[in-house]
Amino acid sequence: MLLATPRGYCAGVDRAVDAVEKALELYGEPVYVRKEIVHNKFVVETLTRRGAVFVEDTDEVPEGARVVFSAHGVSPAVQARAAARNLATIDATCPLVTKVHKEAVRFANTDYDILLIGHDGHEEVEGTHGEAPDHIQVVNGPHEVDQVQVRDPERVVWLSQTTLSVDETMETVKLLRERFPKLQDPPSDDICYATQNRQVSVKALSPDADVVIVVGSANSSNSVRLVEVALEAGAGAAHRVDTAAELDPAWVEGAATVGLTSGASVPEILVRDVITRLGELGFGDVEEVRTATEDIMFSLPKNLRADLKSAGEQTARPRRGGRRGVDVTAG
Numbered sequence: 634m635l636l637a638t639p640r641g642y643c644a645g646v647d648r649a650v651d652a653v654e655k656a657l658e659l660y661g662e663p664v665y666v667r668k669e670i671v672h673n674k675f676v677v678e679t680l681t682r683r684g685a686v687f688v689e690d691t692d693e694v695p696e697g698a699r700v701v702f703s704a705h706g707v708s709p710a711v712q713a714r715a716a717a718r719n720l721a722t723i724d725a726t727c728p729l730v731t732k733v734h735k736e737a738v739r740f741a742n743t744d745y746d747i748l749l750i751g752h753d754g755h756e757e758v759e760g761t762h763g764e765a766p767d768h769i770q771v772v773n774g775p776h777e778v779d780q781v782q783v784r785d786p787e788r789v790v791w792l793s794q795t796t797l798s799v800d801e802t803m804e805t806v807k808l809l810r811e812r813f814p815k816l817q818d819p820p821s822d823d824i825c826y827a828t829q830n831r832q833v834s835v836k837a838l839s840p841d842a843d844v845v846i847v848v849g850s851a852n853s854s855n856s857v858r859l860v861e862v863a864l865e866a867g868a869g870a871a872h873r874v875d876t877a878a879e880l881d882p883a884w885v886e887g888a889a890t891v892g893l894t895s896g897a898s899v900p901e902i903l904v905r906d907v908i909t910r911l912g913e914l915g916f917g918d919v920e921e922v923r924t925a926t927e928d929i930m931f932s933l934p935k936n937l938r939a940d941l942k943s944a945g946e947q948t949a950r951p952r953r954g955g956r957r958g959v960d961v962t963a964g
């Protein structure tokens with residue numbers, strides 16, 4: 634078995650899950666969470682058992698109650714609706730998503746047309762789009778490039794969702810630039826370090842793998858991208874599973890080498906279960922394929938940190954290496 638590293642929890646997911654756990658400890662049940670805090674079934678189910686209440690929108694949260702915004706971010710309209718209902722908010726938006734929001738606002742303020750490469754309907758895209766709806770149009774991929782219309786081809790910039798396939802995004806950008814040669818690049822990469830690192834590691838092992846298994850939920854953009862990237866990089870086949878129970882032994886029958894990775898919202902315990910299952914199926918010889926070392930860590934949302942401090946609680950967070958996914962499995 635070839636085990637991709639880095640895999641699993643990124644710094645933004647780690648922080649968002651930690652924020653809900655700390656909020657539950659500090660304020661008690663219930664803590665409302667708008668949308669899935671991160672796109673992983675197991676994480677959502679575990680936090681639900683601990684007292685988190687997941688809602689689709691803030692109008693389901695009782696007036697004056699506390700609500701956490703998910704790692705994918707929210708639009709200003711959602712923030713305004715929460716404020717109008719006196720909700721106490723904890724914003725667990727990943728700082729790397731916030732960075733894209735700020736880029737969108739900055740370019741909109743200088744009257745650029747913004748081409749946001751991303752998936753329509755994804756929460757992150759809805760949030761970013763909502764920062765400047767009059768200036769942003771969503772481009773779902775290379776197939777939509779022909780339909781793009783801009784007001785001034787001299788003032789066009791592209792931004793992107795953080796969890797896309799790097800290669801497909803670059804293909805979209807190439808086609809957009811053929812149409813709009815003055816197209817500006819984002820000031821820095823919008824596809825985040827974690828998405829990129831997980832794609833690089835699965836790419837490295839895929840040519841040697843008859844089958845690649847990706848642990849991650851169906852609505853997790855970066856997990857679904859890992860399946861596509863594995864196939865493009867030469868894996869014989871690739872399958873996504875939420876848990877070890879979904880692994881069909883027929884997928885690995887006759888395979889000599891199996892690759893394994895997980896999306897950025899997946900706790901390591903789920904990968905461990907798949908390693909055990911693959912061991913039972915004859916793939917007990919595990920070789921790590923490491924392509925990067927990650928040590929990024931984000932501090933908790935500011936107002937939560939302040940409340941923890943006032944209550945005499947710890948606000949410093951342990952380094953990820955020692956706790957990958959441990960917290961959500963403890964309860």
Ligand code: SF4
Binds near residue numbers: 643704730827
């Ligand atoms: S995948 Fe990237 S942008 Fe999304 S939460 Fe993780 S670090 Fe942040």
